[in-house]
Amino acid sequence: MSEVKVNKVSPRSGTGLQLGDSGDTITIPAGATLTNSGTATGFGDNLEWQSSIVTAATFTASAGRGYWIDTTSNACTITMPGSANVGDQIIFVDYARNWATNAITLSLNGLKYQNGTSNPVYDTKGQSVNIIYSGATNGWIPISDDDVADEGAPPPYSVDFLVIAGGGGGAKGVGGGGGAGGYRNSFASESSGGGGSSETALALNIGTAYTVTVGAGGTGGTSNAGTSGADSVISGSDITSITSVGGGKGGSLNLSIAGADGGSGGGGGGGGTGNNGDGTANQGFAGGQGNNGGGQACAGGGGGASAVGSAGSTSAGGNGGNGLASSITGSAVTRAGGAGGSGRNSGSVGSGGSGGGGNGGVLTTSGTAGTVNTGSGGGGSHDVNGLAGGSGVVILSMPDANYSGTVTGSPTVATGVSGKTVLTFNSSGSYTG
Numbered sequence: 001m002s003e004v005k006v007n008k009v010s011p012r013s014g015t016g017l018q019l020g021d022s023g024d025t026i027t028i029p030a031g032a033t034l035t036n037s038g039t040a041t042g043f044g045d046n047l048e049w050q051s052s053i054v055t056a057a058t059f060t061a062s063a064g065r066g067y068w069i070d071t072t073s074n075a076c077t078i079t080m081p082g083s084a085n086v087g088d089q090i091i092f093v094d095y096a097r098n099w100a101t102n103a104i105t106l107s108l109n110g111l112k113y114q115n116g117t118s119n120p121v122y123d124t125k126g127q128s129v130n131i132i133y134s135g136a137t138n139g140w141i142p143i144s145d146d147d148v149a150d151e152g153a154p155p156p157y158s159v160d161f162l163v164i165a166g167g168g169g170g171a172k173g174v175g176g177g178g179g180a181g182g183y184r185n186s187f188a189s190e191s192s193g194g195g196g197s198s199e200t201a202l203a204l205n206i207g208t209a210y211t212v213t214v215g216a217g218g219t220g221g222t223s224n225a226g227t228s229g230a231d232s233v234i235s236g237s238d239i240t241s242i243t244s245v246g247g248g249k250g251g252s253l254n255l256s257i258a259g260a261d262g263g264s265g266g267g268g269g270g271g272g273t274g275n276n277g278d279g280t281a282n283q284g285f286a287g288g289q290g291n292n293g294g295g296q297a298c299a300g301g302g303g304g305a306s307a308v309g310s311a312g313s314t315s316a317g318g319n320g321g322n323g324l325a326s327s328i329t330g331s332a333v334t335r336a337g338g339a340g341g342s343g344r345n346s347g348s349v350g351s352g353g354s355g356g357g358g359n360g361g362v363l364t365t366s367g368t369a370g371t372v373n374t375g376s377g378g379g380g381s382h383d384v385n386g387l388a389g390g391s392g393v394v395i396l397s398m399p400d401a402n403y404s405g406t407v408t409g410s411p412t413v414a415t416g417v418s419g420k421t422v423l424t425f426n427s428s429g430s431y432t433g
Contacts, residue, residue: 053095063088063133068095071102079107080140084133090140093128097150100125112139126150156203157433160187160397161242162328163234164375165263167389168247168302169218169226170339170358170367171380174270176250176290177302177309177320177339177350177360178218178370178377178389181229182263182283184244187328187397193263193305193336196282202239204398204433210236212396212409212425215246217370217389220378224254225386228262229375232392247389248277250302250339250380251290259287259300267300267309267318267341267350267380274312279303288318288341299341299360302377304353309338316348317341317362320377323355328395329424330417335393339370339377352379358387373426394425406432 049066060079061067069076069092078092092104103123106113113120115138122129126147131140165181183193186201204210215230229246248262251269258275259266264284265277274290274297288300288309301309304321312318320338327333337357340350349360349367356371358379367379370390378387403421407413409429414422423431 047089047091061090063090066091066093068093069104070095071098071104072096075102075104077105077107080109080111082109084111086133086135088133089131091128091130094126097126099123099127112136114138114141154206156205157398157402158201159204160201160328161185161234162187162326162395163232163242163244164336164392165232165244165246166215166217166229166392167339167370167375167377168228168249168260168262168266169220169389170360170378170386171225171250171252171257171269172221172384172386173224173252173254174297174299174344174382175221175225175252175342175380175386176259176267176269176276176287176299177318177341177352177358177380178226178229178250179247179259179262179264179266179277179279179287179302179309180284180304180321180323180336180338180355180357180377181215181232181247181375181392182244182280183305183324183336183375184242184283185326187326190326191324192282193284193324194279194282202234202242205238206404206433208236208238209430209432210234210239211430212394213428214394214425215244215392217372217378217391218247218249220369220386220388221250221252222385224252225249225257226378228260228266229389229392232394234394244392245280245283247284247302247375247377248287250287250299250341250386251275251277264303264305264321264336264338264377266377267302267338268312270297270299270312270317270342270344274300276300276309284336285321287338288312290341296344296347298343298347299350299380301341301350301353302338302357304338304355304357305336307353310350312341312350317343317350317360317380319350320353320357322353323357323374323376328397329414329422335374335376337374337376339379339387340367342367342380342382344382352376356390396423396431404432
């Protein structure tokens with residue numbers, strides 16, 4: 001029932017307030033009525049908005065009310081009235097803008113909904129549902145069910161990234177060089193790996209936590225092939241994850257193991273099949289083919305971010321493919337080089353590609369590992385163990401004014417880099433926008 005307001009009352013002296021006595025004045029809207037029984041009509045919308053926020057997983061709604069439904073912690077099933085009159089109205093509002101994560105379901109309790117009997121589900125962020133009962137034939141009918149823009153929230157801000165995965169390990173047994181980890185870049189129109197274009201910067205929201213995973217380098221082979229590098233990833237609830245693929249391990253003559261596919265591919269082992277691994281589109285290039293011509297057949301080099309690994313020959317292991325340079329930290333640094341392949345007996349070894357790729361080895365002379373936090377491949381070897389790939393790195397660059405200061409994992413923080421704050425994650429952690 002609507003509240004009736006008395007604008008002016010002049011009760012008789014010595015008596016209490018008695019509406020209708022001589023001299024009393026009450027103002028009501030044109031066309032409205034107020035009876036002695038207390039029934040009011042024509043006073044406009046009688047909807048009563050509830051002051052309590054609904055957070056429970058279930059509750060029962062009543063006609064004539066507006067409800068704020070907060071599904072931050074759980075979805076909510078709302079039991080509708082078991083009976084209704086034509087014109088009854090109920091409104092439900094996404095109080096915390098979480099219906100897209102935890103939806104509401106209207107349990108119809110025997111009445112229809114738009115002439116149907118299935119319980120409707122509302123799962124749009126920022127939605128409100130305004131329904132009115134039309135009668136037994138069609139039941140409840142929504143007159144609006146729109147989402148609204150979150151005009152009160154601060155806008156997202158642009159953050160550039162460089163994400164490099166762990167490099168692949170080099171193999172033993174005329175082993176191929178490890179491929180570089182996948183290389184993805186959005187900074188200043190610089191290229192991504194594998195001949196890819198610069199990517200679109202991230203749009204991060206204030207208060208949202210974003211997880212940074214830095215991929216480890218692959219292990220070197222101790223009897224034949226080692227392991228490929230691990231992926232590096234930026235992920236969050238409101239972004240599409242940025243995943244760079246770990247570099248492929250080098251191939252080995254032992255057991256005729258081929259170089260593995262990866263961000264950049266591993267080099268093929270010398271002798272045997274000598275098969276190399278492929279790179280991932282827009283992240284890195286393929287490794288070089290191992291030579292299988294007999295005699296001094298040598299291994300192929302691992303692929304790099306900017307070039308394929310060279311094939312092994314009858315006299316030398318293939319060189320690793322070169323890496324790419326980025327100035328995201330304020331000065332140009334080259335990373336993600338492929339590793340050199342092993343020589344065989346008296347054959348020469350392959351050199352690591354620019355950006356930290358390891359060199360190959362020969363006989364009992366060991367090669368070198370990929371440089372840590374460059375995502376470079378580890379060198380292949382002959383009679384000694386293959387070498388490990390270098391761990392990856394994740395770098396974020398954002399305007400100084402937007403940096404929140406909330407991080408985990410102890411990244412290096414550099415401010416004032418041409419007006420940008422640059423976070424360099426050499427190990428896994430997080431950043432909260």
